[in-house]
Amino acid sequence: MNINKQQLITELQTKGLQLVDRPSEQIGTNGRKGGAGPSDHKAIAIDGTTVMVPVFNSVASQSPYSINIDQDDLILQLDEKAIAPISFPKSPNFYNLTTSDGIPYWKIALLHSHDVLATTVLQTCMRYNHTETSCQFCAIGQSLEADRTIARKTPTQLAEVAEAAVRLDGVKNMVMTTGTPNISDRGAAYLTECAKAIKAKVDIPIQAQCEPPDDFIWFERMKAAGIDTLGMHLEAADPQVRAKIMAGKASVPLEYYFEAFAEAVKVFGWGQVSTYLLAGLGDSLETLVTTCDRLISIGVYPFVVPFVPISGTPLANHPAPSTEFMFSVYEQVGALLKRSQMSSADIKAGCAKCGACSALSLFE
Ligand code: SF4
Structure with a gap:
């Protein structure tokens, strides 16, 4: 992956990911809406690392990050340009x-x-x-x-x-x-x-x-x-x-x-x-x-x-x-x-x- 992982994960966790209008069969259902402590997140796997990224809050709705679905593959995009394949852990x-x-x-x-x-x-x-x-x-x-x-x-x-x-x-x-x-x-x-x-x-x-x-x-x-x-x-x-x-x-x-x-x-x-x-x-x-x-x-x-x-x-x-x-x-x-x-x-x-x-x- 030709990106700086530290930079990408730091930015994704502060800016969030636009996801809310995606049907659950595309993005899975594992998220944390409400609850104690940090919340409104969803687990995402990027280049072998699983991270929690805000998806349900107002910051995420303005994020430059979104996903594109290319056949069965999920692609993370920044300003609509593909940057990395990602996946969501399946429901346990x-x-x-x-x-x-x-x-x-x-x-x-x-x-x-x-x-x-x-x-x-x-x-x-x-x-x-x-x-x-x-x-x-x-x-x-x-x-x-x-x-x-x-x-x-x-x-x-x-x-x-x-x-x-x-x-x-x-x-x-x-x-x-x-x-x-x-x-x-x-x-x-x-x-x-x-x-x-x-x-x-x-x-x-x-x-x-x-x-x-x-x-x-x-x-x-x-x-x-x-x-x-x-x-x-x-x-x-x-x-x-x-x-x-x-x-x-x-x-x-x-x-x-x-x-x-x-x-x-x-x-x-x-x-x-x-x-x-x-x-x-x-x-x-x-x-x-x-x-x-x-x-x-x-x-x-x-x-x-x-x-x-x-x-x-x-x-x-x-x-x-x-x-x-x-x-x-x-x-x-x-x-x-x-x-x-x-x-x-x-x-x-x-x-x-x-x-x-x-x-x-x-x-x-
Ligand atoms: S995802 Fe991990 S770090 Fe985040 S609240 Fe849950 S256990 Fe803690």
Whole structure:
């Protein structure tokens, strides 16, 4: 492929891909509309790499990237000029199954990228329904309202779906995130219960994601339950940006996150704890790079992803970061990762291992 892959993926993830008017038999049905965290994406394979690209939001509808169908081949085009063949991962077999109580498996967990099983164990969040506390980029309630998921996935349901996804589709690791149910364990207790049930049924590496709990003893309990890696997501680092974009979550101070990171690294290991940083929410290049440097120095993998404005959220019309801004972040954070020999490939499970929502791993 005669193109710069770093440049292409960075640009596709900031500008998106025009796709919405294509019939599903041409483009498949695997996408993420709504849901917790980054969303409105679709998995696309380009030159052996699977990436998540925004397709359902307003940015994507203006993108210079589109696809052309030439007989059975899908061709990515830039300003209507062919640049690379692409493909969409096919719908997984486990999507055809239902639980004994009649719930389709795809309402319990989804395939992300091509080999990750992802679920939001609690699809409600104490912060979400109040404008003064909600995270303005989040769409956790949208998929519930649209009946594309259920509010609470039971440990038994999760174990059943995970076993089928491994057996039928060769899924390699699992990500469990959660809305924040309370201000004490902040979801760690329920994630622990779910992990225990899953690991009793199938041997799959698991990442859990939650806010830092009030008592760090939860890290040991999570690990003992079979959780291999932990994500505690800052999203933004500048205190002013945090207060403006996610007032509720910002009530947990940055310094508390750093205390939690240090304790979690002792339990899960160096490089097995990670955080999300959404570039484009307002953090400057310098803030992002300095924060990543601090995170890496204590053993935390900083998974920097471009902020994608999700339709239906308060930030639906907030601009996505520019390709140039993302490229600079990736180059500088990639150099810091290289210097510390921290690599996404060494992570046992989770978003940073999957890497599909960011181009960062191409810069490590
Ligand atoms: S990086 Fe995380 S959110 Fe993105 S596709 Fe992979 S598992 Fe899903």
